[in-house]
Amino acid sequence: MHCPADGLECHVPNRAFPVVDDGAIDASEARMHGALVFIHIMARIIHKKENIMNEATLNTLKADLSGQVAIVTGAAQGLGQRIAITLAANGAKVACLDMKKEGLEETIQAITDAGGIAKAHECNVTDRERVDQVVDHVVEDWEKIDILVNNAGITRDTLLPRMTDDEFESVINVNLRGSFLFMRAVSRYMMRARYGRIINMASISGARMGNPGQTNYSASKAALVGMTRSLSKEIAGRGVTVNAVAPGFIQSAMTDALGDVAKEEAKKRIPAKRLGTAYEVAAAVLFLASPAAGYITGHTLVVDGGITG
Ligand SMILES: NC(=O)c1ccc[n+]([C@@H]2O[C@H](COP(=O)([O-])OP(=O)(O)OC[C@H]3O[C@@H](n4cnc5c(N)ncnc54)[C@H](O)[C@@H]3O)[C@@H](O)[C@H]2O)c1
Numbered sequence: 347m348h349c350p351a352d353g354l355e356c357h358v359p360n361r362a363f364p365v366v367d368d369g370a371i372d373a374s375e376a377r378m379h380g381a382l383v384f385i386h387i388m389a390r391i392i393h394k395k396e397n398i399m400n401e402a403t404l405n406t407l408k409a410d411l412s413g414q415v416a417i418v419t420g421a422a423q424g425l426g427q428r429i430a431i432t433l434a435a436n437g438a439k440v441a442c443l444d445m446k447k448e449g450l451e452e453t454i455q456a457i458t459d460a461g462g463i464a465k466a467h468e469c470n471v472t473d474r475e476r477v478d479q480v481v482d483h484v485v486e487d488w489e490k491i492d493i494l495v496n497n498a499g500i501t502r503d504t505l506l507p508r509m510t511d512d513e514f515e516s517v518i519n520v521n522l523r524g525s526f527l528f529m530r531a532v533s534r535y536m537m538r539a540r541y542g543r544i545i546n547m548a549s550i551s552g553a554r555m556g557n558p559g560q561t562n563y564s565a566s567k568a569a570l571v572g573m574t575r576s577l578s579k580e581i582a583g584r585g586v587t588v589n590a591v592a593p594g595f596i597q598s599a600m601t602d603a604l605g606d607v608a609k610e611e612a613k614k615r616i617p618a619k620r621l622g623t624a625y626e627v628a629a630a631v632l633f634l635a636s637p638a639a640g641y642i643t644g645h646t647l648v649v650d651g652g653i654t655g
Pocket residue numbers: 419420421422423424425426443444445446449469470471472497498499500520524547548549550592593594595596597598599600601
């Protein structure tokens with residue numbers, strides 16, 4: 347029997363309670379049936395526990411980032427916040443950047459409460475002067491930059507015939523140009539140090555598939571993947587890797603904005619039958635940020651529950 351809700355193969359007889367000739371339930375068969383139902387329910391619980399990553403599961407994944415310095419943009423909430431916390435939990439000092447001061451404070455608090463080191467920098471990733479200034483500050487504070495996670499991103503979804511210039515340009519400006527500004531600012535430090543890990547937050551929208559209403563967003567993310575591949579070839583010889591992570595539908599403020607109906611529709615199309623979590627994206631970033639991923643560059647790691655598989 348196949349359980350469509352979660353894709354789990356299970357072996358509960360697909361029939362009603364066994365009934366003997368006179369209509370009474372046979373007691374031993376009924377007990378057997380009850381036991382099988384119990385096993386089925388437990389299997390579903392275990393199956394779900396094993397598959398949905400939470401903080402404890404993420405903490406089982408370890409990378410030695412001690413002594414390393416990381417910059418994470420868009421670190422005030424969502425994926426960026428989880429990525430910053432994860433890199434810090436693995437020993438990196440983390441410069442957390444965002445325009446949202448309050449969210450940044452929350453991220454810093456979470457990191458320092460757990461014994462990590464982090465510093466907040468208010469920064470609009472589209473402000474070239476500020477980007478250069480923040481990168482220089484990080485180097486003044488901590489002498490180097492080992493890891494850059496270009497995570498800040500926005501959506502301004504609407505169908506193309508109705509899309510304004512501002513909706514198009516603002517998305518390209520934050521998602522693509524902001525990442526470019528940071529890559530340019532950090533790459534000279536990384537190349538000089540002959541070590542670096544750059545991770546760009548792309549999306550399956552653009553990187554792997556089209557999405558109606560997202561021509562601006564998918565253009566920005568497809569271009570980010572192209573930039574990732576080209577830069578990886580420019581600086582691989584200096585020990586700097588450049589990769590992208592392309593999440594699918596992940597539980598976050600960004601997907602909450604889609605509304606419940608759209609989220610339920612999305613779930614039906616995802617082979618894993620659920621949205622992903624920030625922990626699952628952070629795990630992919632942690633791997634690519636680690637010294638162990640030194641021979642992987644120009645790659646896009648898709649984290650999407652199988653939707654583009
Ligand atoms: N959530 C998803 O399902 C999903 C899927 C694919 C890709 N992504 C990508 O992952 C990244 C993070 O997504 P999220 O869901 O956590 O989004 P989010 O909206 O929850 O967080 C984005 C963060 O980026 C910050 N930010 C936006 N513009 C900025 C700017 N100009 N300068 C500095 N900071 C800025 C915001 O303040 C916010 O803290 C984005 O690049 C997004 O495109 C998300």
